[in-house]
Amino acid sequence: MKKPAKQLRIGLLGAGPWAERTQAPALAAHPDVDFAGVWARRPEAAAALAAAYGATAYSGEDGADALFAACDAVAFALPPDVQAPLAARAAAAGCHLLLDKPVATSVAAARETALAAELAGVASVVFCTLRFAEETAPWIAEQAAVDGWFTAHVQWLGSLFAPGADSPYAASPWRREKGGLWDVGPHVLSVLLPILGDVTAVAAARGPVDTAHLVLRHESGASSTATLGLSAPVKAAGASIELFGDRGTVAMPQWSDAVRSFGAALDALLESARTGQAHECDVRFGLRLTEILGVAEAELLMRG
Known part of the structure; x- marks a missing residue:
């Protein structure tokens, strides 16, 4: 080295x-x-x-x-x-x-x-x-430090491939091939895993175009659901993560400045x-994200 x-x-x-x-x-x-x-x-x-x-x-x-x-x-x-x-x-x-x-x-x-x-x-x-943005990184650490989470809900819909969208990232062949599961899925898992624990079970179903719906079980016993996609109508695009538990409902703040x-x-x-x-x-965490997303992708392929 x-x-x-x-x-x-x-x-x-x-x-x-x-x-x-x-x-x-x-x-x-x-x-x-x-x-x-x-x-x-x-x-x-x-x-x-x-x-x-x-x-x-x-x-x-x-x-x-x-x-x-x-x-x-x-x-x-x-x-x-x-x-x-x-x-x-x-x-x-x-x-x-x-x-x-x-x-x-x-x-x-x-x-x-x-x-x-x-x-x-x-x-x-x-x-x-989200693990490094100044608005979300401390929020993730704060939620990971407490117990009592029951479930979480994520909705992350991009509009890269929607009619009328003008994102420079729409020209990305790998995003078009792999869709929201692989593009925004890592962001979602990077938040859920430190708070709710590693994923122990995955179920997945297809939605419109590249949209994927996931249901996850975590080590803590909590569950989470996530809707991920890159082809939503422009006016429907947005991202939110909400946690539900002993503290009530807690929403992740928005972030900016990549x-x-x-x-x-x-x-x-x-x-x-x-x-x-x-x-x-680190890269070992990145490997774990790929393992989980690979299971979800296999589920989607199996369901057709």
């Missing part, structure tokens, strides 16, 4: 809208980070994003390895099943990992990434936004790299 200098040299893999709007600005703004380079599958995209921040552009298979050699850590803004094998290679090269969610959409790929990080002894953080949230994830990675202490939202 590479020893971090005073500033951690971090490279970014990916140059699409998410990288351009979130990861790159956060990396450039962080006082303890040297934004060292950008790798992308499209050389012109890597060159344009790198030039905007005075970083070095990389592309191609050899370019990824060159970026790993030049960095202490790497951040990802790639489709999950492109991310996973590159993350395993980065870990083997001694780079700490700041992963996007989900780590992968197959358990085998997520497990390989987690094993590579463990064997290399590198730090890892999975950027589940750049600041990613900066908090950077702080977490730096701390983990410095201390050697695993973060609660």
Whole structure:
């Protein structure tokens, strides 16, 4: 594992809208980070994003390895099943990992990434936004610290693929293929698991277009339901998480500013790299999210 200098040299893999709007600005703004380079599958995209921040552009298979050699850590803004094998290679090269969610959409790929990080002894953080947003992170910790939760209800409906929507993320092939289950499902589970406990049973049913309805049983004995999708009408889009228990009904606050949230994830990675202490939202947690979502996906496929 590479020893971090005073500033951690971090490279970014990916140059699409998410990288351009979130990861790159956060990396450039962080006082303890040297934004060292950008790798992308499209050389012109890597060159344009790198030039905007005075970083070095990389592309191609050899370019990824060159970026790993030049960095202490790497951040990802790639489709999950492109991310996973590159993350395993980065870990083997001694780079700490700041992963996007989900780590992968197959358990085998997520497990390989987690094993590579463990064997290399590198730090890892999975950027589940709600675990790092300044409005929601303390709320999650507060609810996780108390008992008596009976059930929870989640509704997370995006409108990326709705008629009339103009989201830049609608051009994402993996989101169109995998839908809300894999895009917003990790966010939901990243909130429910620390509060209600690990998932012990999953039931799933299809709704309109890519919408999925989940019913989960948790270690604590509580249950939760979640409606997830990316194809809702524009006026029906929105996200909410409500908990029900001894304290009554408690709703998660809304959140904003993904750049600041990613900066908090950077702080977490730096701390983990410095201390050697695993973060609660590390690659092993990311593996567990993939396992749960994989069970839900199998249920949906079985039901047709």
